[in-house]
Amino acid sequence: MxxxxxxxxxxxxxxxxxxxxxxxxxxxxxxxxxxxxxxxxxxxxxxxxxxxxxxxxxxxxxxxxxxxxxxxxxxxxxxxxxxxxxxxxxxxxxxxxxxxxxxxxxxxxxxxxxxxxxxxxxxxxxxxxxxxxxxxxxxxxxxxxxxxxxxxxxxxxxxxxxxxSGKGQLTKMVNQICIAGVLQGLSEALHFAEKAGLNGRDVVEVISGGAAGSWQMNNRHETMLDDHFDYGFAVDWMRKDLAICLDEADRNNASLPLTALVDQFYKDVQKLGGGRWDTSSLLKRLRALD
Structure with a gap:
């Protein structure tokens, strides 16, 4: 003890x-x-x-x-x-x-x-x-x-x-960079499925066991399809984390074009009033563009 x-x-x-x-x-x-x-x-x-x-x-x-x-x-x-x-x-x-x-x-x-x-x-x-x-x-x-x-x-x-010291935080930055990219890809995929007249749940059932599968797909696709975005880490906090990633990239000369783009997409979500929505709300942004 x-x-x-x-x-x-x-x-x-x-x-x-x-x-x-x-x-x-x-x-x-x-x-x-x-x-x-x-x-x-x-x-x-x-x-x-x-x-x-x-x-x-x-x-x-x-x-x-x-x-x-x-x-x-x-x-x-x-x-x-x-x-x-x-x-x-x-x-x-x-x-x-x-x-x-x-x-x-x-x-x-x-x-x-x-x-x-x-x-x-x-x-x-x-x-x-x-x-x-x-x-x-x-x-x-x-x-x-x-x-x-x-x-x-x-x-x-x-x-x-x-x-x-510091290597834990740097690894967490890697984690957040991965999440941002995966969620944008998943949001675009589900949005495409909707536009194509597909049943999103059926699509995920088929593709989740293959190379397209991810934790985000398995755990968030249902709530995303249902337009519910109060299941976890908030957009406001994700933007805080991505700012840390981008600032560190300026110091170590890493190129993070996708991360920078997704950060701006989260800014759009905030403008929709979604600062407290969870990070899968990138789909909400795409729906708002229709």
Whole structure:
């Protein structure tokens, strides 16, 4: 059993922190909206802190799952930040999808005070968090990763260290680039099927077992065909992630023309009022063009 602080009990963090309790760990949570931390505490029996620092005091591990670079800085740094409450030798594990820049900054800040820092962004969406089957891609010192990996098994289906600090975030960028391209292709395919007078469900049944098949096809085609787009990761958050990808591509000179195009298509979805629709709503954009 370890003493764990979990910072950010939103859609993803709430069940993840719960799985740590179920695994036998002593968990204290923090959330910017304290009522969410109180609700989590009532459901799972763990404690909650009113600041990240308070939650982190005495913790062996501090996990975070917040919104963006600035949110991560705010829970780590400053007088009320987690780093101010962490003991030397403790490990901070960040599950937020953020830039490699802020990861490098916080890794260095942790080194200065003797705190380990593992970047460990997640994939699998709300369902993956609720079912404890997330994919977790990690970067950081191998000793810190090996210490934290058994805890992540509580909610991870696959957990892998990809290299030194920042490599987890870079791998998550690869993940988001893939998703953007696959969803645009799937949206165009389903739109084409509709225009051709085909039954979309029958089409998917035939093609999903072959080379055209994908997780997105298997798990999203029905809701897409039904024009329902409230099943998972929101467009607003995907645009945040794609901006990180495109910014990193400017630094490493990678060419991402499709990613840039799909990012603009998601901007169109936002203009339709779909910022909180899930990422499969690219089909909604195509229908709107009719």
């Amino acid at each position: 370890a003493r764990v602080a979990f910072l950010g009990v939103g859609v993803m963090g709430y069940p993840m922190a719960g799985y740590l309790v179920k695994a036998g760990h002593d968990v204290v949570v923090y959330n910017r909206t304290t009522t969410k931390a109180e609700a989590w505490s009532k459901e799972y029996g763990g404690g909650f802190g009113v600041t990240p620092r308070e939650a982190a005091i005495g913790a062996d591990f501090v996990m975070s799952c917040v919104g963006n670079d600035d949110d991560l800085r705010s829970v780590c740094l400053g007088a009320d930040g987690a780093f101010a409450g962490m003991s030397k030798g403790a490990v901070f594990v960040d599950h937020t999808t953020v830039s490699a820049t802020v990861t490098a900054e916080l890794y260095a800040a942790g080194k200065e005070i003797g705190v380990g820092f593992v970047d460990a962004p997640i994939s699998g969406g709300q369902a993956g968090a609720e079912n404890g089957v997330l994919s977790i891609m990690c970067g950081g010192d191998i000793s810190d990763y090996e210490a934290a990996e058994p805890l992540m098994q509580a909610y991870g289906r696959i957990i892998k260290r990809l290299g030194d």
